[in-house]
Amino acid sequence: MDDYMPSTTLFVLLLPFLAALFAPALTRLFRHNAAWLLAIVPVVIFWHFATFLPEISKGEVVTGGYQWIPAFRVNFSWFVDGLSLTFALLISGIGVLIVLYSGGYLKGHEHLGRFFSFILMFMGSMLGLVVSDSFLMFFVFWELTSITSFLLIGFDHKREASRRAALQALVVTGGGGLFLLAGLLMIWNVTGISEMSLLLRSQGVLADSPFYLAIFVLVLGGAFTKSAQFPLHFWLPNAMEAPTPVSAYLHSATMVKAGVYLLMRLNPVLGDTAAWETVLPVFGGATLIVGTLLAIRQTDLKLMLAYTTVSSLGLLVMLTGFGHPKAVEAAVLYLVAHSMFKGALFMVAGGIDHEAGSRDITKLGGLMSAMPITFAAAFASAFSMAGLPPFFGFLAKEEIYAGLWQPGAWPLLLTLVAIVGNGLMFVIGFAVALKPFLGEKPAGLREAHDGLVLLWLGPAVLAVASLLTAVFSSVTHRLISIPMATAVEGAPVSVYISLIPHIGMALLLSGITIVFGIVAYRNLERLRSAMAATLTAIGWGPDQGFDQFIRGIVRVSFAVTRIVQNGRMETYMKATFVLLIVAILVPMILFDELPAMPQWPQDVSLYELAIMAIAAVGLVAVIFARDRLTAIVSLGIQGFAVALLFMLFGAPDLSFTQFMVETLSVVILALAMTRLRLTPTDHRPIGKRLFDVTISVVGAGAFLLLLLKVIQLPFDLTLPEFFTNYSMSIAYGRNIVNVILVDFRGTDTWGEIAVVMVAGLAILSLIRISTRRPWPSIATNDPNDEERR
């Protein structure tokens, strides 16, 4: 690799985050037109990755990076092959349209700048994810997408439904990320490899490892949560609480595709096993059917589309796990097709909502003449979604059937699942694209029109792209499909499918799907009410399960808090001191480190003993003092005795400081206590008193033993000698204590004076704070109070 390319790539990877910094300021300057400026960022990214196309289509890979933590062999490195490149192009390409669309959709919103910032950060995280080479970087970007999507979904944070959806997405996908981390670390441990590119070259190592199943389950935990596989699909439709541009982006090219990306990325090393080829199709197929059935039940345009995203993801997982090269090709084509038509349809749904003021298909109709461009884009996208020519979805659909139609009962079952799923998606696609536009215009619908160019540009471009990629399928395959399918399969693959139909089983199956779709479309109302009745009969779903889970956590932690924090200071203190005693005594006894019997020294002079006795008397007097003046004076006595002891043992600096501090303590204590009736009397019952005395005596004994042990150990003179020898020669001071304070350990002292100052500030604010201010009441936030979706 040459030196130039990596640095440009690094810049491109950081660019969205940089742009996110400036987005709010730009938006303040140019309002919604800042979208045109900010869209340059994804354009640059798209262009940069497009320059890799010739290299990648020749089957090469682009790598680069920097050392991050060399000691742990952790690098910041990227690696672009066909799979990464396709994703990067989709993310940045659709990103351009989404940024523009956001400008139109949220025109005049007071937090538009913040929104741009979030969506650019999200784009950057997603981009980093798909080009990551090192596992750690992959994981960091993986969790970043969870966090940024949390911000996006909860963008409208004043509504509880948004907050719930955001939290739900974060808990599910972030939790899944932890599974993924565990899985990646296990791969690292088993193979000693921490980079994707190296791992892909080690085919067979993981599949033969005894830890294969554990790794497999952990990786699936990450992929299935992110890609919303049944029964963890519930967060994705709830994420519809986000503004429509977010839904369009999350559901088409990004976020939810991250899980699919992970599975495709690891298919060469984890795939081709019985577990892989059973679990993936089972979950994928179940998700496909459940998703479409739930979609039929909805009347909200966005929710219908959201549930079909769930089913499309199921289809992708099913195809990835099917284990036939043709199925992998189909997955690749379908992923690209889905990104285009789903993005377009979401933007159409948002446009209708923006213009007509409703997203309910039972209340919409007759918008065709008012919104011709939007209608054309929607109609074309629905064709692609339904798998009809001449759009890219048709190629994908043909390839799906070609891939699934293999001999055996299992492929036959999956083919049937695919037909039902595709047929129902056909229904939803046309319901979304036709119902709002055809028929009579209901009374009371707002006067609508195509609106800002920002609003209809995105869907139009995507619809045209869907057409062009299909018409020039050989170019698409050479540049995109073949390199990507090769990367997913781990072996060279060729893709030929084009718009010219060749008579065969796939075409027949497509025909069956279309007939099934048309029949179902004509009976949509009946299907919907049947589904609604079924769901009401079941009554419980994982979505309610999530609520119960969260409430359970709150209840359990509340109960634990009641036990651990009962609000009694005595309990806390007793626990603290008992633990302290245990921490000192238990290791001492276990490791047989108790001190020897101490020898009473011969050279103790009388005045030394006298001062110590004064200190002891002062201490005891503090306990038995009957009034506050005695207590304060006794406290002063023990303090001054300590100062004298410092003086006797060669510490004049300490002695002076202690004198001053004790004086000041007594003064401020007297100042505070004369204002308050704070009597130092003690009303402990005798039993309690005995218990407390026991704790204090045992605690004091623990410290005594500790200190005696320290004294009996040989004394290490290194540090005192160092300070004595160098105090004069390098710090030019004769008072060694002061030299240590201001020179040798100056940075410590610097921190300490900061503490003193902060304490002063805290005390001042405590004194100055206005008295008897009404305490703010904690706002009730019960879910039952507020209406929820």
Add this chain to the structure above:
Amino acid sequence: MRTLIFRTVAPYLSSLMVLFSVFVLLRGHNEPGGGFIGGLIAASAFAIYGIACGVSPVRRAMYFHPMALSAAGLLMGSVAGLLSIFAGVPFMTGLWVTVPFFTEELKLSTVLLFDIGVYFVVVGAISSIALALEEREVE
């Protein structure tokens, strides 16, 4: 507390104590003393003055808000540390210059600046605590 003798003596006592505190601060590098002790002595001087004559004369005498003195001290300490970085040695490394001062030679250093910073932090923080408590007394 407000006896005539105490009120008469307090200003002189306090000013002597402040003078002494500066002496203790400056000799600290070679003899017992230093910023902490000096600061505590000066803070007690202000506390005594406050008890004897009330808080407002003390505030007038100090001119600056005590917390501002404290902050200035912390700034001095930080500057003393940062000067070393600009001189190309690690943070908080002592730098020394010798300046001729009449017949004597005066040794100035970032270490001294730092010690003066410590002095101001302690004076400011502790006298502001004491004065704030004394003010409650008057209410």
Add this chain to the structure above:
Amino acid sequence: MEVPMAFLVAIFFAVSIYLFLSRHIIRILLGAAILSNAVNLLIFTSGRLTREIPPILPAGGATEGIVTANPLPQALILTAIVIAFSFFAFLLVLSYRAYQELGTDDTNEMRFAEPEEQKLPPLGY
């Protein structure tokens, strides 16, 4: 000389722990003041005691063979004294204000943050 000091330190600890176990904030406050002395003496004694020779070098500059008191614990304790004092002042003012606001010096009756009958926190989002 360290041995008698060790016993004195033990008395300091005993008294301060006993005061800490009281329910009255003013006694806890006294305990805190004594605890800081106890800890300072603990550090001082474990750095070994030397009588009467402060860690100050003679003016000549010769450092060979000079035995002084250990300067390191002294430097540690010097800042500890000042910080302990700031902390003590903070605790004093805190209890003084708590007494004014809550009208009690009994820690068991100070239940504003941890009321006897706590309500379940909000279960919404």
